[in-house]
Amino acid sequence: MEKHWLVRPKTIRLLWIVMLGVLAVTVLLQLGIEIHGEFHIDETFGFGAWYGLGTCAVMVIGAKILGAVIKRKDTYYD
Amino acid sequence: MISGLPPGLILIAGAVAIPFVGPTIRKGLVLALPVLTLALIWGTGIDAGTVWSAPFMGYAVSPVRYAPTGMLFATVFSIMAFGGALFALRSARPSEMAAAFLYAGSAIGVVFAGDLITLFVFWEIMAIGSTMVVWNGSSDAARRAGLRYALIHFFGGIVLMIGLIGHIEATGSITFDVMQADAWPRWLILAGFLINAGAWPLSSWIPDAYPEASPAGMVFLSAFTTKTAVFVLLVGFPGTQALIYVGLFMIFYGIIYALLENDMRRILAYSIVNQVGFMVVGIGIGTEMALNGAAAHAFAHIIYKGLLLMSAGSVLYMTGKRKCSDLGGLFQSMPITATCGIIGALAISAFPLTSGFISKSMINQSAADQHMMVVWLLLTAASAGVFLHAGIKFPWFVFFQKDSGLRPPDPPWNMRAAMIFFAALCLLIGVFPQPLYALLPAPVAFVPYTGAHVVGQLQLLLFSGLAFFLLLPLMKRTLTVSLDVDWLYRRAAPAVIAWIARDLRELSDGVLGGTRAQVGSIIDSMAHYHGPAGLLARTLPTGRTVFWVLVILAAFLVFNFS
Amino acid sequence: MIAQFPALQVVIPLLGAPLCIILRRGALPWLIALLVSWAALAMAATLLSQVADGEIISYALGGWLAPLGIEYRIDTLNAFMLLLVAGTSSAVLPFAYKSVAKEIPQDRHYLFYSGFLLMLTGLLGMAITGDAFNVFVFIEISSLSSYAMIAMGRDRRALSAAFTYLVMGTVGATFFLIGVGLIYAVTGTLNMADLAERLPPLYQSRTVLAAFAFISVGILLKLALFPLHLWLPNAYTYAPSVVTAFLAATATKVAIYLLLRFGYTVFGAEFVFNIVPASEVLLTLALAGVIIASFVAIFQSDVKRLLAYSSVAQIGYIILGISYANVTGLTASIVHIFNHAVTKGALFLVMGCVAYAAGACRLESFAGLGKRMPLTMAAFVIAGLSLIGVPLTAGFISKWYLVLGAMEKGWWPVAAVILATSLLAAVYVWRVVEIAYFRDAPADAPPLSDPPLALLVPTWVLTGACVYFGIETSLSLGFAEQAAIQLMGGG
Amino acid sequence: MTPETLMVLTLAVPLAGAAVISLLDRSPNVREAATLLTAVVLFALNIALAADVLAGARPEFILADFIPGAPILLGAEPLGVIFGLVASGLWIVTSVYAIGYMRGKHEAKQTRFYTFFAIALTSTMGVAYSGNLISLFIFYEALSLSTYPLVTHHNNDEARKGGRTYLGVLLTTSIGFFLFGVLWVWHEAGTVAFTPGGVFSGQTDPVLIAALLALFVFGIGKAGVMPFHRWLPAAMVAPTPVSALLHAVAVVKAGVFSILKVTVYIFGVDFLAATPSTGFFLWVAAATILIASIIALRQDNLKRRLAYSTVGQLSYIVLAAMLANSAGIVGGALHIASHAFGKITLFFCAGAIYVAANKTTVSQLRGIGRSMPWTMTAFTIGAISIIGLPPTGGFVSKWYILLGVLQAEQPVMAGVLIVSTLLSAAYLLPVVYTAFFQAPEETGPPTHGEAPRPILLALGASVTLTFLMFFFSQPIVRFASQIVGGI
Structure with a gap:
């Protein structure tokens, strides 16, 4: 049986490409639209992009570290 | 009347x-x-x-x-x-x-x-x-x-x-x-x-x-x-400053624990904490706009969280499974559920054109208006985190990820209808925010759809998405639960009560005058002296009795003459 | 006529005794005893009403005036005791008819009633006379007759019990007589009122001190204060039911009366409590008696014996009140003399009922009696509650004043002991109640039912009195208080 | 009728009722009708009396002048009226219930049962309308004794043991301590009259007051203050109507009522507030609350669980009394009523389950809510009231007790009430869950149905009372406030 078109590797490759394109566009749009921030940091170029990427990485890694301490088997309380 | x-x-x-x-x-x-x-x-x-x-x-x-x-x-x-x-x-x-x-x-x-x-x-x-x-x-x-x-x-x-x-x-x-x-x-x-x-x-x-x-x-x-x-x-x-910190803590607590979670509905539960955190921060900031934002966010949140849980509920209802590690690939047979779930996920992530975008932005903006930089930065990071833990994680692990082999159909009509109704509401509020704004306690001067705002938000969310997929190997689902404060009352308190209760039994026995054995031995010794054959109850020979009489008399006399 | 009541009070029973022997046929002796007793009760009541306002009746026996002749002196206490003795015998005698018929061979009935009347004579005489030697005479009359009465018990051990009582009683009476002789030697009078006047100057006299010692020990022996109680349990246990009931209610009580009379009237409270450490001695012995006898009672397996030990404990309470040497304590003692007589009388009549129906009073023979003899056991429960001192019963009134007296004295531990030993009473009473109501009779037990009304009615009269005197106290408490005040010299 | 007549009739009517009932062994229907009639008349008398007392009447009547200066005296005031109303009102309900229960269980000796029930109610009325301390003591003892035949109704070995503990503890405490206290008050103050503001004005020896307090708090063993609580679980050998009316209402409430009464009319609230030793008794009550709740948590036998719950709840009232302020007294008085309504419902349910399904332990109750939905719904509402949640009477009384705690500035006691609330939820809610949300063990058609109608009727009444106490809290609170001269 043939796989759903969405899960075919070919589609996924395509999706990655489209996604990277969209990412590029959103950053580049800032060239045309000026962002007036309240603080200086939020007016830096591509602030949303790098800040989002960075903080997400920190959160995921932080969670991973915390998880090493607080994770228990899911039958722990039974 | x-x-x-x-x-x-x-x-x-x-x-x-x-x-x-x-x-x-x-x-x-x-x-x-x-x-x-x-x-x-x-x-x-x-x-x-x-x-x-x-x-x-x-x-x-x-x-x-x-x-x-x-x-x-x-x-x-x-x-x-x-x-x-x-x-x-x-x-x-x-x-x-x-x-x-x-x-x-x-x-x-x-x-x-x-x-x-x-x-x-x-x-x-x-x-x-x-x-x-x-x-x-x-x-x-x-x-x-x-x-x-x-x-x-x-x-x-x-x-x-x-x-x-x-x-x-x-x-x-x-x-x-x-x-x-x-x-x-x-x-x-x-x-x-x-x-x-x-x-x-x-x-x-x-x-x-x-x-x-x-x-x-x-x-x-x-x-x-x-x-x-x-x-x-x-x-x-309103305006109680401590609430800002309480709210921020809730936000990140929700994100971190959701990231560690395997059960799809527990992920969404943690995300409730996270979302309420946003509202609490808004109340803590306390400006008219922040309060409007908190109220609006509560309104929007109820709808999209309801929607997300209907979607998760439909999956559970149709498959009987709730762990991400057991699910995946359901988009193929449950398209309506998946679509509605995704709409809910976008709304919770505050994507433009959804209800979350117009409500959460008010809270963020009010922090910026008050020049609370740290708060604003944290809220912004949290917005990214919401997309990470709920906006992508939930639909991805449930509907895509891997093929779990499950092919359940969409749920019965009433469930579909409910999801579609709420999904429509999410989008309607996102596109036409004015009716909601009219309900808010204070007049609203906030315009959500500016180019800069949309672009900034898109950057933030899309790059969070990028981070998600790049870091996917770190988020492998495990069959675990995460310890929390509830350990205190799920593990510690029952143990303490059991311990107290055991000692209480001994204590209450003790209060009653010792154990049964001790009481028994006291009674035995009483009976030894006082029982029918005991020293104090025996029938003495007459001579001995008279002897005692004389002893008493002598004592009396000695007392009297001394 | 009424003026001669003090003499008639004693003379009528005394004459009744030989009459019983003469008219020994059938129920006649019983009828004589009953009528005599009721007459005595009527006279006692009349006398009490005469002294109710605090007046004191002096009656010279045979016309010889005191101090030469024998004086009968009646104040509230005397009259109260007369009422108690005559009242108890009047309540007990109706019971005797059937009970004695069952327990004593027919051919000795006339002896029984004759002895009973002698006992009554002795006790009434002790209570009424104002002459120290005369007291001795009446002691002997009552003692000798009671030895005989006890010996009539069905159990062979009744004989040895009577013998022990005889020996002890004689020792006591002798001691008493020695004491009386000693004070006669120093004062030259036997009239109590005169003694009371002549003794105070002689308080430091060794003779008086020795006399006091002999008299007290003699009386204490008669009233069975611990540890001089050793004759009592067997005597009460093996005597015929009627005798036990009568003796328990009156004999020791009259002895206590003597203690009060000699302590307060003859020697005087000043001597007894200040010169002689009577208070301390009595307190110690009374407390020991209350505690030990109560515990002993708990472990008894014969209910009559159990009640006998309970009597020892109750006598302890009475002596305890005396040892306070205050009006409240004395009131408590006197009212307890009365209340305990009523209570114990009722309980021993219940024993009589049980003995009548079941033949024995052992604890195990009570099994199932709650169902089989409901009226009898109900009487036991109520009288038992009075023994414990539950409110609305006579026992409560005594306990109330007893504790109050201890508190006035500042003797808090004593107050605590009184209340705590009430609980011991609860234990021994309830042991019987539980067996009667919760243990089923053995399957082979013969069918039992409540005894005839002739037994039940007297039992319930006394039982009712336990409740009546717990609520309506003007008689018991009123006279007790008045007597106490008189004794303390306040009126 | 004058208030005095009404007051005397509250004792005379149940006593006469007892006499009549005892003669009706041959015709059970007439006998039960007599019980019901007596109960209804008694309640009507109490209502009439309540109206008079509310209007300011304070009738007194001397029954017997048995100890000069300390007569057996009847007297009515708001606290007593509340207790009288609660006990007599619930007697009607319990009588209805008892008809269903005793017949459903084919109990023996029903005439004796109803007779002593009426006598117990006479004693209860005596407690409620005692005009002085000695009368209170007398009726208190009468209540102990008249309930003994009810506790030991089954006449077997178990009943004997339970009865022994019951009477043993109650007599020991009452004669050993309570009577001692009464005598001491008489000795010290020269009066045993209930006096607004107390009888100790001018008495300043704190040791004396502490000792007296101890004698009353521990001596009134019916209040179940630890370590003198064992009689209450022991009394559970009795048939359930007895447990319900006597050991959730009349007997136990006679205990805490006495403590409240002594607090208000012997010590006096203001006087006690200045007494440092109340702190100790707060701790005693607190310890009782917590320990009893923890024990209740671990009882599988439903009636025992409820009994320990009662022990804990009684100490709420003891605690409230020892707060020595008006809100505490009002809260305590209200709790007498609200706990009565709630707990009697729970006991009714336990009995209903026993009659219909012959089950006694919590673990047997799986899924019983399906066959006995009405009973278990009533249980749920009763539980909510005991926990102290709206919209039930338990909330109203807890509110005032907490108010008293705060006015007395006793934060630790507030903490105790918090923990106790949680513990009471923890031992009651599992019953609700087990009944409604666990599947029955046995499969197949249900072997039993709902409880008999009279039982359901009684349940409906007690549940209604629980709600009424919430929705009509205003007049009740006002009436209770009269005890302390209004608040």
């Missing part, structure tokens, strides 16, 4: 009636009553103010007060009751439906309460109703989680009660109005409110109990308790 009725009573009366009517009437009833409630909220022509008051327990209570914030919350609660009832129409047992209506009705009772006592009364009934909803999960886990849930809420309730008594005693007034957290009664009130809001450290009841409810049950649960807490904080403690 009817206009003085507390609107919550309609649903509560429904709750009482539901067990006694046949299935057809019941279905009609549960769909009609929320609509009737809406009519009572908006159709009486009362704009603002207390409608009537009555003597109660030595005070004059006023159970019905029309005020913009309350009407906003009551409105969304009614919508939620309708959507939830529609979703639950075929699956819920009468007892569950009754509990849910009791729950929803008392939540509306809280937001219409004109005084602290009425508020508290409905507050506690809400706890009872919601506990019953959890218990209708009907598993052993639901029983225990429900009991823990009840205990936490009764704890919060009595803390609140003590605070209220202290407050009423100090001020002599039972009016529910803005308070300053400046003395212990108000601190206790605040603590009581925050416990229901799911603030840390007593937050784990949300992920503990909610996911044990039935698929439909959790849809109800997600809406009322935490949001009534938001309502009372909004009215009672």
Whole structure:
């Protein structure tokens, strides 16, 4: 049986490409639209992009570290 | 006459009636009553103010007060009751439906309460109703989680009660109005409110109990308790700075724990904490815009979280599975569920054109307006984190990820209808925010759709998405739970009580004069001397008796002559 | 006529005794005894009403005036005791008819009633006379007759019990006589009122001190204060039911009266409590008696014996009140003399009923009696509650004043002991109640039912009195208080 | 009728009722009708008396002048009226219930049962309308004794043991301590009259007052203050109507009522407030609350669980009394009523389950809510009241007790009430859950149905009272406030 078109590797490759394109566009749009921030940091170029990427990485890694301490088997309380 | 009725009573009366009517009437009833409630909220022509008051327990209570914030919350609660009832129409047992209506009705009772006592009364009934909803999960886990849930809420309730008594005693007034957290009664009130809001450290009841409810049950649960807490904080403690920190903690707590979680509905439960955190921060900031934002976010949140849980509930209902590690690839056979779930996910992530975008932005913007840079940066990071833990994680692991081999169809019509209804609401509010803005307590001057805002938000969210997929290997699902404060009452407290109870038995035996053996030996020794053959009861020979008489006489004489 | 009542009070029973022997046929002796007793009761009541306002009747026996002749002197206490003795015998005698018929061979009935009347004579005489030597005479009359009465018990051990009592009683009476002789030697009078006047100057005299010692020990032996009680349990246990009831209610009580009379009137409170450490001695012995006898009672397996030990304990209470040497304590003692007589009388009549129906009073023979003899056991429960001192019963009134007196004295531990030993009473009473109501009779037990009305009615009269005197106290408490005040010299 | 007549009739009517009932062994229907009639008349008398007392009447009547200066005296005031109303009102309900229960269980000796029930109610009325301390003591003892035949109704070995503990503890405490206290008060103050403001004005020896307090708090063993609580679980051998009316209402409430009465009319609230030793008794009450609740948590036998719950709840009232302020007294008085309504419902349910399904332990109750929905719904409402949640009477009384705690500035006691609330939820809610949300063990058609009608009727009445006490809290609170001269 043939796989759903969405899960075919070919589609996924395509999706990655489209996604990277969209990412590029959103950053580049800032060239045309000026962002007036309240603080200086939020007016830096591509602030949303790098800040989002960075903080997400920190959160995921932080969670991973915390998880090493607080994770228990899911039958722990039974 | 009817206009003085507390609107919550309609649903509560429904709750009482539901067990006694046949299935057809019941279905009609549960769909009609929320609509009737809406009519009572908006159709009486009362704009603002207390409608009537009555003597109660030595005070004059006023159970019905029309005020913009309350009407906003009551409105969304009614919508939620309708959507939830529609979703639950075929699956819920009468007892569950009754509990849910009791729950929803008392939540509306809280937001219409004109005084602290009425508020508290409905507050506690809400706890009872919601506990019953959890218990209708009907598993052993639901029983225990429900009991823990009840205990936490009764704890919060009595803390609140003590605070209220202290407050009423100090001020002599039972009016529910803005308070300053400046003395212990108000601190206790605040603590009581925050416990229901799911603030840390007593937050784990949300992920503990909610996911044990039935698929439909959790849809109800997600809406009322935490949001009534938001309502009372909004009215009672706007601008209380501590709430900013409490809120921020909730936000990141929700994100981190959701990231570690495997159970799809527990992920969404943690995300409730996270979302309520945003509202609490807004209340803490306390400007008109922030408060508007908090109220609007509560409104939007109820809809999209309901939607997400309907989606997750549909999956659970159709597959019986709730762990991400067991799910995946369901988009193929459950397209409507998946689509609606994704819309909900986008809304919670505050994607442009969804309801979350227009509400959460207000909170963020008000932080910026107040030049709270750290708060703003954290909120922004949190927005990214929301997309990470709920916006992508939930749909990805449930509907895509890997092929679990499950091919369940979409759920029955009423569930689909409920999801579509809520998905439409998410989008409608996102595209036409004006009606919602009109409901807000203060006039709104905020324009969400500016180019800069849209572009900034898109950057943030899309790159979060990138981070998600890049870091996917780090987020492999494991069959685990995460320890939380609830360890204290799930593991430590029972052990302590068992220990005390064991020692108590010994203690109480001891109090009664020792163990049975000790009592027995005392009685034996008594019997030795006093028993029929004992020294003190024996029949002595006459001579010996006379001897004793003489001893006494001699003693008497010696006494007398000395 | 009424003026001669003091003499008739004693003379009529005394004459009744030989009459019983003469008219020994059938029920006649019983009828004589009953009529005599009722007449004595009527006279006692009349006398009591005469002294009710605090007046004192002096009656010279045979016309010889005191101090030469024998004087009968009647104040509130005397009259109260007369009423108690005559009242008890009047309540007990109706019971005797059937009970004696069952317990004593027909051919000895006339002896029984004759002895009974002698006993009555002795006790009434002890209570009424104002002459110290005359007291001795009456002691002997009552003692000798009671030895004989006890010996009539069905059990062979009744003989040895009577013998022990005889020996002890004789020792006591002898001691008493020695004491009386000693004070006669120093004062030259036997009239109590005169003694009371002549003794105070002689308080430091060794003779008086010795006399006091002999008299007290003699009386204490008669009233069975611990540890001089050793004759009592067997005597009470093996005597015929009627005798036990009568003796328990009156004999020791009259002895206590003597203690009061000699202590307060003859020697004087000043001597007894200030010169001689009587208070301390009595307190110690009374407390020991109350505690030990109560415990002993708990472990008894014969209910009659159990009640006998309970009597020892109750005598301890009475002596305890005397040892306080204050009006409250004295009131408590006197009212307890009365209340305990009523209570114990009722209980021993219940024993009589049980003995009549079941033949024995052992604990195990009570099994199932709650169902089989409901009226009898109900009487036991009520009288038992009075023994414990539960409110609305006579026992409560005594306990109330007893504790109050201890508190006035500042003797808190004593107050605590009184209340605590009430609980011991609860234990021994309830042991019987539990067996009667919760243990089923053995399957082979013969069928039993409540005894005939002739037994039940007297039992219930006394039982009713337990309750009546717990609620309506003007008689018991009123006279007791008045007597106490008189004794303390306040009126 | 004058208030005095009414007051005397409250004792005379049940006593006469007892006499009549005892003669009706042959015709059970007439006998039960007599019980019901007596109960209804008694309640009506209490209501009439309550109206007079509310209007300010304070009738007194001397029954017997048995100890000069300390007569057996009847007297009515608001606290007594509340107790009288609660006990007599619930007697009607319990009588209805008892008809269903005793017949459903085919109990033996029903005539004796109803007779002693009426006598117990006479004693209860005597406690409620005692005009002085000695009368209170007398009727208190009468209540102990008249309930003994009810506790030991089954006449077997178990009943004997239970009865022994019952009477043993109650007599020991009452004669050993309570009577001692009464005598001491008489000795010290020269009066045993109930006096607003207390009888100790001018008495300043704190040791004396502490000792007296100890004698009353521990001596009134019916209040179940630890370590003198064992009689209450022991009394559970009795038939359930007895447990319900006597050991949730009349007997135990006679205990806490006495403590309240002594607090208000012997010590005096203000006087006690200045007495440091009340702190100690707060701790004793607190310890009782917590320990009893923890023990209740671990009882599988439903009636025992309820009994220990009662022990804990009684100490709420003891605690409230020891707060020595008006809100505490009002709270305590209200709790007498609210706990009575709640707990009697729970006991009724336990009995209903026993009659209909012959089940006694919590673990046997799986899924019983399906066959006995009415009973278990009533249980749920009763439980809510005991926990102290709206909309039930338990909330109203807890509110005032907490108010008293706050006025007395006793934060630790507030903490105790918090923990106790949680514990009471923890031992009651599992019953609700087990009944409604666990599947029955046995499959197949249900072997039993609902409880008999009279039982359901009684349940409906007691549940209604629980709600009424909430919704009509205003007049009740006002009446209770009269005890302390209004608040």
